[in-house]
Amino acid sequence: MARKGIVAAAAAGVLLLAAFARPAKPAAAAAAECDRECLNHFVDQYLDAVVAHDPSKLPLAKNVKFTEDGVRLEPGDGLWATASGLGGYKLYFDEPAAGAAGVFALIQENGTPAILQARLKIVGMKITEIETLVARKETTAFLNTDNLTAVRPAFLETVPPADRPSRAEMVAMVGKYFDGIEQGNGDIVPFDKDCIRIENGIQTCPGSPTSPLGALSCGAQLSTKIFTYIQSISPRRFPIVDAERGLVLAIVRFNHPATSQTVEVPGRGKMTMGRYSQWPNSTQIAELFKVKDRKIKEISAVIVTQPYKAPTGWE
Amino acid sequence: MGTAPLPAAPAGPQGGSAPSSCDRSCLNSFVDQYVDALVAHDPSRLPLTKFVKYTENGQKLELGDGFWRTASGKGAYKFYVDDTEAGQVGFEGTLQEAGHPVLIALRLKVENQKISEIETIVARGQMAEGGAANLEKLGKPRAAFLEDIPPAERVSRLELIKTANRYFSGMQKDDGKGDYSFFGDDCNRLENGMQTTNNMTPFGGTTSNGTPRPAPTAKYDPATNPTTYSAGWSCRDQFRSGLLHFVSWIRDRRYMIVDQERGIVWGFGFFDHQAGDTRNFETPDGRPVTAGPTTPFTWEIAEIFKVRHGQLHEIEAVLTQGPYGMCSGWSGYEQCRSDQPQW
Numbered sequence: 001m002a003r004k005g006i007v008a009a010a011a012a013g014v015l016l017l018a019a020f021a022r023p024a025k026p027a028a029a030a031a032a033e034c035d036r037e038c039l040n041h042f043v044d045q046y047l048d049a050v051v052a053h054d055p056s057k058l059p060l061a062k063n064v065k066f067t068e069d070g071v072r073l074e075p076g077d078g079l080w081a082t083a084s085g086l087g088g089y090k091l092y093f094d095e096p097a098a099g100a101a102g103v104f105a106l107i108q109e110n111g112t113p114a115i116l117q118a119r120l121k122i123v124g125m126k127i128t129e130i131e132t133l134v135a136r137k138e139t140t141a142f143l144n145t146d147n148l149t150a151v152r153p154a155f156l157e158t159v160p161p162a163d164r165p166s167r168a169e170m171v172a173m174v175g176k177y178f179d180g181i182e183q184g185n186g187d188i189v190p191f192d193k194d195c196i197r198i199e200n201g202i203q204t205c206p207g208s209p210t211s212p213l214g215a216l217s218c219g220a221q222l223s224t225k226i227f228t229y230i231q232s233i234s235p236r237r238f239p240i241v242d243a244e245r246g247l248v249l250a251i252v253r254f255n256h257p258a259t260s261q262t263v264e265v266p267g268r269g270k271m272t273m274g275r276y277s278q279w280p281n282s283t284q285i286a287e288l289f290k291v292k293d294r295k296i297k298e299i300s301a302v303i304v305t306q307p308y309k310a311p312t313g314w315e
Numbered sequence: 316m317g318t319a320p321l322p323a324a325p326a327g328p329q330g331g332s333a334p335s336s337c338d339r340s341c342l343n344s345f346v347d348q349y350v351d352a353l354v355a356h357d358p359s360r361l362p363l364t365k366f367v368k369y370t371e372n373g374q375k376l377e378l379g380d381g382f383w384r385t386a387s388g389k390g391a392y393k394f395y396v397d398d399t400e401a402g403q404v405g406f407e408g409t410l411q412e413a414g415h416p417v418l419i420a421l422r423l424k425v426e427n428q429k430i431s432e433i434e435t436i437v438a439r440g441q442m443a444e445g446g447a448a449n450l451e452k453l454g455k456p457r458a459a460f461l462e463d464i465p466p467a468e469r470v471s472r473l474e475l476i477k478t479a480n481r482y483f484s485g486m487q488k489d490d491g492k493g494d495y496s497f498f499g500d501d502c503n504r505l506e507n508g509m510q511t512t513n514n515m516t517p518f519g520g521t522t523s524n525g526t527p528r529p530a531p532t533a534k535y536d537p538a539t540n541p542t543t544y545s546a547g548w549s550c551r552d553q554f555r556s557g558l559l560h561f562v563s564w565i566r567d568r569r570y571m572i573v574d575q576e577r578g579i580v581w582g583f584g585f586f587d588h589q590a591g592d593t594r595n596f597e598t599p600d601g602r603p604v605t606a607g608p609t610t611p612f613t614w615e616i617a618e619i620f621k622v623r624h625g626q627l628h629e630i631e632a633v634l635t636q637g638p639y640g641m642c643s644g645w646s647g648y649e650q651c652r653s654d655q656p657q658w
Contacts, residue, residue: 053591068611071640072648078611078639081591110590110609136610139638259384261413279412279439280371280381307372307637308381 032096034122036244039094039101042120042127047090047105051083061126067313068132069139069304070284079116079134082109089148091155091300093242093249093288099123100240102249104288104302106148109136113145115200117286117302119239119249131239131251131314133286135200135302141275144201152198154290154298159246165294171238174248174289177296178233181254186219192295193217199301212271218299228263229277230254235315248289253312255282280308337425339397342404345425346395349433350408353386364431370644371435372635373615382419382437387411392450394460394631396581396619398572400472402426405572405581407456407619407633409447409508412439416447418507420617420633422571422581434571434583434645436617438507438635446508460621460629464578468624472658476570479580479620480656482627483565486586487654491557491599499626502550506632512553514546542604550627560596561607563589567643567651570658578622583643585651586614586634611639 034042049057055075068078087106094101099122107116114136121129137143165173173190180189195218197205205218213224221227232255240249256276265271276283284306290298337345352360358378371381390409397404406421417439424432438446481497504512515531531547532539535556544558553559564587572581588608595605614634621629642651650657 068640069638071638071642073640077589081589082609082611110594112609114610138610138612257380257384258413278415279417279437280385304638307374307641309374309376310638310641311374 032099034099034125035096036094039096039099039120039122040092042122043090043092043101043103043118046118046120046127046130047086047103047107050080050107051086053080053083055080059126061123061128064127064130066130066132068134070306070310070313072313075130079107079109079114079132084108084110087113087145087148089151091151091288093155093240093245093247095240095242098240102240102288104286104300106145107134109134112137115143115145115148115302119251119286133251133284133302133304135304139304140200141303141305142200142202147198147201147203152196152298152300154292155245155247155288155300157246157292158244159292163293164243164246165291167241167243169294170241170243170246170248170291173291173294173296174238174250175236177289177299178236178250178252180219180222181227181230182233184222184225184228186217186222189219189222190295191217191219192292192297195219195296195298197299197301200303213265213268218296224265224268225263226265226271226273229256229258229260229273231257231259235312237312237314246291248291250285250287250289251312251314252285252287253282253306253309254285255309256280257308276305282306282308282310284310284312337402337428338399342397342399342402342423342425343395345423345430346404346406346421349421349423349430350389350406350410353383354389354410356383356386358383362429364426364429367429367431367433369433369435372437373637373641373643375644378433382412382435385412387413390416390447390451391454392447392456394456394619396572396574396577396579398574398581400575401572403432403572405617405619407617407631409450412437415439416444416451418443418447418450418633422583422617432645434643436615436633436635438633442634442636443507446505448508449510450505450508456631457629460579460619460631461577463576464623469575469578470622470625472573472575474625475573475575475578475580475622476582476656476658478622478625478627479570479582479618480568482618482620482630483568483582483584483654483656485554486559486562487565488563488593489554489557489559490596491555493554495551495554497626498549498551498554499623499628500549500551502627502630504550504630504632507634511546512548512550537598537600540602542606550630555599557596557598558604558606560604561588561590561593562586563593564654566654567646568654568656569643569645570656573658580620580622582618582620583645584616584618585637585641585643586616587639588612588614589639613637613639613641615641615643 085108089106091104119131209215287301388411392409394407420436422434535552569583616634618632
């Protein structure tokens with residue numbers, strides 16, 4: 001319980017900082033040196049350079065920092081050495097006022113598809129930060145790249161300027177999702193009643209009617225306590241808030257101490273929790289939320305299994 | 316790190332630990348206390364220094380977290396490696412976690428009868444369960460590991476480390492063209508309890524590349540044009556084949572524990588598999604081969620070497636898979652990236 005208290009306090013601290021760091025008005029209103037088109041161009045350049053195995057093609061800042069799956073590497077290493085082609089799927093999201101660009105993309109690695117999440121920071125028209133997660137079949141519990149054929153329309157819809165919440169409000173809504181998982185309580189999360197979540201290309205809520213829990217909504221799933229193995233979601237960062245499209249990118253670490261493999265699900269009895277409950281491990285997750293009408297409407301996540309409490313490289 | 320006692324230095328160590336007042340049985344008793352406390356989920360039972368540092372699979376954790384919450388029983392296999400000069404002890408052993416067998420590699424540093432450093436690798440799941448069962452069956456370390464080296468034949472700590480380091484240097488981007496005379500004819504290796512040299516029993520399953528694991532062959536024979544090394548081959552022939560080339564970088568080589576009396580060296584390191592250009596190479600007879608993992612990953616490894624007469628004989632390792640390029644939590648970034656030995 002003490003840990004939850006610390007986590008909650010930390011989350012509150014993040015919100016407080018965010019509230020001071022950002023103007024109350026939508027960030028997009030400020031003139032940015034690199035607008036959405038410019039940021040997306042950086043993303044495209046980056047993807048092309050990765051597939052070409054050639055970081056020298058990029059305008060990199062002298063002290064550029066690059067991480068892959070939480071580990072600091074030199075640009076050119078990791079996926080840079082193995083990427084063999086791009087897939088058709090690219091989901092862009094941007095926060096021009098912060099010089100922040102993000103993408104979820106399909107990528108081929110020695111001919112095998114994987115999902116790449118990349119975050120770039122642009123300062124003075126140079127790339128200063130590259131943070132990536134690569135969901136590979138070897139490093140994830142589940143993955144289906146075949147489903148990622150087209151970007152779901154909700155992620156592309158523009159939110160009318162008058163309907164755009166502040167950055168802090170957007171982050172607070174998304175933070176409730178992680179609180180809801182920690183507490184096993186879907187009722188505290190502002191879910192749209194038809195919320196859809198896709199993780200590593202697989203729809204995980206609403207559930208399949210044939211799954212052990214049945215076709216439960218995203219919120220109802222949380223309330224079953226089946227995610228009790230996720231003891232804490234910490235650290236949490238919200239590096240990109242795309243106000244124009246109502247998108248929030250969270251990069252977080254789920255911690256699974258594996259102190260129990262089963263849980264009592266109300267009305268269903270004792271159930272075995274997922275494979276993450278087998279031994280201590282963490283997952284690093286880049287999770288993109290579509291917020292519309294102050295509800296979480298869609299979620300798309302890239303998930304990589306990590307050693308227990310492995311750092312994300314950016315705290 | 317890097318300031319530990321220089322091997323064979325006649326005077327006291329510079330910047331390292333004070334001469335140890337903890338002999339072999341004292342060091343082993345610290346291991347036993349540790350394992351008892353671990354299984355009891357109670358670090359408060361241990362004599363710890365104020366700033367004791369704990370890592371598990373390369374991550375700094377609070378003592379009491381991680382395996383401390385899940386260890387559920389002791390195992391039968393216990394292999395102690397003592398370094399009375401440095402006040403350090405290594406332990407390879409079997410344990411239970413939620414009723415499943417696991418393997419642990421443990422390093423303790425003892426200062427003034429208190430534990431100041433705890434470094435662990437826990438190997439779990441498919442990569443460890445079968446091997447842990449093998450070690451349980453074995454019951455104790457191979458006898459040759461524990462034999463004393465006759466005093467007249469003992470060599471300096473640095474000489475022992477140099478011999479062990481030839482193993483890592485020879486494997487890194489293995490080209491089959493090195494001098495592999497550092498392997499004894501009787502060299503035999505266990506990795507996570509599985510015999511991965513001179514083993515004619517098929518493991519089954521697939522290689523890291525997803526292809527069926529080839530049946531072992533008794534001897535390395537270049538005329539058969541092998542593209543994957545075999546667990547049936549000797550230590551030396553695996554290196555001679557040049558087929559370990561895909562191990563692209565062996566870095567952060569920390570030789571933390573040396574038992575001069577027994578000729579044992581305990582090293583930590585990381586085996587990187589870059590999975591890019593390093594998949595394409597030539598065998599010593601000029602045959603082009605594409606082999607090895609197709610996605611980048613790293614083995615975090617603790618490897619124990621028996622050195623006699625400048626050769627490696629028994630080798631035993633505990634290893635677990637981690638994110639590509641991960642660090643140990645005990646080195647600086649430059650050391651983590653370097654293939655130079657540290658002691």
